[in-house]
Amino acid sequence: MANEVKKMRKDAYNCEECVIVPPADIYETAEEFVIKADMPGIRREDLDITLEKNQLDIYGRVDQALTNEENLKYGEYRLHNYHRTFVVGDGIDREKINATLDNGVLTLTLPKSEKLKPRRIEIKAEA
Amino acid sequence: MYTTYDVFDEMVHLRDLVDRFFTEAPGLRRNVEYPYVNLKENNDEVIITSLLPGVKADSLNIQLIDNSLVLEGEKKSDVQDKPYIRKERVFGRFQKAVRLPYRVDGDKIEAVLKDGILTVKLAKAEEARPKKIEIR
Numbered sequence: 001m002a003n004e005v006k007k008m009r010k011d012a013y014n015c016e017e018c019v020i021v022p023p024a025d026i027y028e029t030a031e032e033f034v035i036k037a038d039m040p041g042i043r044r045e046d047l048d049i050t051l052e053k054n055q056l057d058i059y060g061r062v063d064q065a066l067t068n069e070e071n072l073k074y075g076e077y078r079l080h081n082y083h084r085t086f087v088v089g090d091g092i093d094r095e096k097i098n099a100t101l102d103n104g105v106l107t108l109t110l111p112k113s114e115k116l117k118p119r120r121i122e123i124k125a126e127a
Numbered sequence: 128m129y130t131t132y133d134v135f136d137e138m139v140h141l142r143d144l145v146d147r148f149f150t151e152a153p154g155l156r157r158n159v160e161y162p163y164v165n166l167k168e169n170n171d172e173v174i175i176t177s178l179l180p181g182v183k184a185d186s187l188n189i190q191l192i193d194n195s196l197v198l199e200g201e202k203k204s205d206v207q208d209k210p211y212i213r214k215e216r217v218f219g220r221f222q223k224a225v226r227l228p229y230r231v232d233g234d235k236i237e238a239v240l241k242d243g244i245l246t247v248k249l250a251k252a253e254e255a256r257p258k259k260i261e262i263r
Contacts, residue, residue, distance in 0.1 A: 027212065029207075074164075
């Protein structure tokens with residue numbers, strides 16, 4: 001029994017479909033939403049960002065060279081592909097989404113559409 | 128703020144507990160200091176890799192002290208003064224010593240920081256390299 005549990009743990013841990021959910025910060029400014037996510041090991045060509053309906057899907061394929069564990073003598077981390085999905089509202093200007101990568105940190109800017117931007121409300125003087 | 132008891136919360140908690148049991152290797156990520164390192168070895172060198180997303184090369188200081196490689200630096204906060212919807216990333220100073228399994232040649236150390244991963248290659252000292260022994 002104990003051995004079976006051990007084996008199950010091992011299999012679950014070595015699974016190929018395992019993904020890392022990257023930690024992310026999201027903040028809001030008057031013009032846009034900004035998502036920042038830590039994805040070490042990801043290059044520009046490894047990233048797949050799609051926005052379908054209201055699901056923003058971020059998928060990062062980690063290079064084989066980084067997951068290779070040959071000659072590993074001591075390990076504290078293991079890399080898998082990255083995957084995270086966010087649900088975004090309607091108020092996003094889909095054409096102007098911008099993504100940059102810097103030192104393994106992904107920054108996504110999602111500009112708000114015109115109708116969602118803050119507006120000053122004029123108070124009309126009573127006639 | 129007050130919270131109400133929700134039986135579904137309990138269930139989710141239990142599910143997470145079981146998930147963690149099956150997916151986290153024992154000894155991994157438990158009581159391990161930031162940053163996480165992996166250590167590889169081949170005939171001539173010891174290769175240490177570490178996950179350092181968002182750490183710039185100029186805020187990272189690597190030293191070889193006796194038989195340990197000391198990684199010291201700061202992940203500078205990029206937190207803005209804006210309302211946050213989600214805040215999961217962590218920032219701050221770190222210092223970690225990695226004990227090396229072999230004597231290394233202090234003059235032949237090569238460090239590269241790329242895409243948030245630090246790779247340090249340390250050449251083994253002459254006496255630590257494998258030697259073929261001739262049989263007479």
